[in-house]
Amino acid sequence: MKRRNFTALVAGLGLTASLMGTSAMAQDNMRIALVVKALGIGFFEAAAKGAEEAAAELGNTEIIYTGPTDTTAEGQIEVINSLIAQGVDAIAISANDPDAVAPALERAMQRGITVISWDSGVAESGRQMHLNPSSNELIGNMIIKLAADNLPDGGQVAILSATTTSTNQNIWIEEMQKVMGNYPGIEVVATVYGDDLADKSYREAQGLMQSYPDLDAIIAPTSVGIVAAAQAVADAGKAGEINVTGLGLPSEMAGAIESGASKSFAIWNPIDLGYSAVMIAHALASGEATAEPGAAIPMGRMGDVTLDDTTSGAMADPFIYDSTNIDEFKSIF
């Protein structure tokens, strides 16, 4: 017990010393902490890159890129507590658990720190606003647009989803159906379910090619499905004939882009996400904007985000990846 107290004391002294050092050194720098689920994850490293970009654009802004070494809420709480002690101006967090980190973040807000969540949200009480990478409407529109853009004369498309009960996929498909009127000539001939299993998705894709010989595109809004469908199309020798598109990760889809089975696909861009989170945090911390329902907060080159009743907003359309940018992103996430 005695030893622990002593260690804590030393740590406290060290912290005070460093605090004094930094505050003396950078009086008017705004310090924004980008707290991620865990360090060493490509997706978040890319987000940090975007955050630095935003800081450079804003000027006088320092980014503290931090997070626990494993994806636990406990680890994040420790990180948050140390950030409170350092007296940062803003915390932008992608939470490992929406509720567990909320009390620590509430404490941060009581100390006057601006708190926003991005990517993975925090309970409403624990943040001023939440930035979603995209919205269901935007995703629903994007997946059909990806297919339609390569079919100027219209054509048949089929959907390969996850399971029949996957909430996200069902909402996206529903949103997609709503905007079908904007894409005349595009006909959705079937919706099949690969259950997010590589073998079943592969078989379903083969079934689609057999049942609909004139099929032009397969839309798979799920990462396992899109990879399996692209493989099935490539194996059937129909790469270039049938375009597999939807939502996937660049690292997983690089082979499909290379083989030509997929012309393009989409997913959020972590660089844009980190950039926008910092832009918002800066605007809120400097008092240029307030986080309230209906407010529009500027995000630099990403435009504005409009907040809904739960003070959350959607950043943008999912970002499109194709042969021109896949090499840049496949090593990131």
Next chain:
Amino acid sequence: MLKRYLTSREALLFAAIVALCLLIATRFAGFVAPSNLLRVFNDTSPLILLAIGQMIVILTKCIDLSVAANLALSGMCVAMLNLAYPDLPVAVIVMVAIGLGALMGMFNGILVWKLAIPPIVVTLGTLTIYRGFVFLVSDGSWVNSHQMSPAFKAFPRSELLGIPMMSWVALAAIVIFTVVMTRTTLGRAFYAVGGNPHAATYTGLNVGRTQFWAFTISGALAGLTGYLWVSRYAVAYVDIAGGFELDVVAACVIGGISIAGGIGTVGGAVLGALFLGIIKNALPVVDISPFWQMAISGAAIIIAVIVNSRTRRNTGRIILKSAEKPA
């Protein structure tokens, strides 16, 4: 002799498969085209390989629920091996996959043999352990298509006489294990140990050791399938073949392999696997609501088992006729 073949379980199951194909053909004529049937066989090859291994384990009154996890771990290991040493020849990769699978099978076998733990408990445990190891070795990340060497991905797809190598592997396994099961002492020992363990012990067979070899064979086949699976779908991740062990057991049950041990043939396991494989491949093309598909798969299994058990009903022999008569 001919009559015995015609009324065997395998013949009945074969007839059922033909009937099933014809039924599917009424809804989707292209299904029975030879090229498509070859494709279905190729798609079912992993299931056939695993079902043969599982059959041997079930023959010895055991069950191996860890095959799918074994497949996933072997598959992930060889995928990562390929990632680290892209120039390693496929032959080495295949040997490593079989070796790893066999080791995992031996671990099951040792626990069953030396510690006499019920096989269902052992393999339920190792199922979770092996799945957990996949996570540990891969750190939860995927090995993707573009990271695998072209040779690694090409093997199951390359064709010999118009048939993909994956099908050839399954055909080779069918021939090899038919010979092993009918013509070798080890093969006959599997039947003896499952049919009547006590009698087997009296004839000098070591029941535990025979079960150990059954698990080893099942594991080796699972390892081989692991490589084929990963290279065919060109992706390795933690959940590959999740729940596949149930398909494998179902294939055996449909194929007339008695869960009580001692009864079953390689042919039965293969036909059982094909029956499931045909249903899996037909459902996407016959335009049936996905909500019904699972129910239909399940019903087909139960019907097959009922048919099997009915054909077996009269096999018991009354050896003391006089005792039956009232005194």
